[in-house]
Amino acid sequence: MCMDIVLAFLLSIHCAPTTVITPSNATFFLNGVVYVRPDMMKPGVLVHELYHACQYEKAGNQSAKSWGEWQQREYDAKIAEILFNEKHDGDEIEVWYGVVSD
Numbered sequence: 001m002c003m004d005i006v007l008a009f010l011l012s013i014h015c016a017p018t019t020v021i022t023p024s025n026a027t028f029f030l031n032g033v034v035y036v037r038p039d040m041m042k043p044g045v046l047v048h049e050l051y052h053a054c055q056y057e058k059a060g061n062q063s064a065k066s067w068g069e070w071q072q073r074e075y076d077a078k079i080a081e082i083l084f085n086e087k088h089d090g091d092e093i094e095v096w097y098g099v100v101s102d
């Protein structure tokens with residue numbers, strides 16, 4: 001699988017993120033940057049983290065301001081990941097770092 005399939009899925013749920021995917025020793029989204037541990041480079045994980053980039057953009061480049069908002073963002077990103085994995089579970093993607101732009 002290539003990154004285009006991940007981005008096409010996100011577009012289908014109205015998410016066209018602009019962000020950077022960078023290597024890290026943990027996997028998370030923070031302040032506009034997606035950090036991915038190399039062994040976590042899985043398409044469903046990328047959908048989840050890139051969805052957080054869209055949430056951040058839609059909030060005016062703001063992190064969640066409350067525990068409740070954080071939970072809602074986490075829930076919505078998890079739904080996106082689950083929807084994607086229903087079609088693509090087990091698919092692999094090559095380790096991919098760089099700029100994501102719509």
Ligand SMILES: [Zn+2]
Nearest residue numbers: 048052074077
């Ligand atoms: Zn998350």
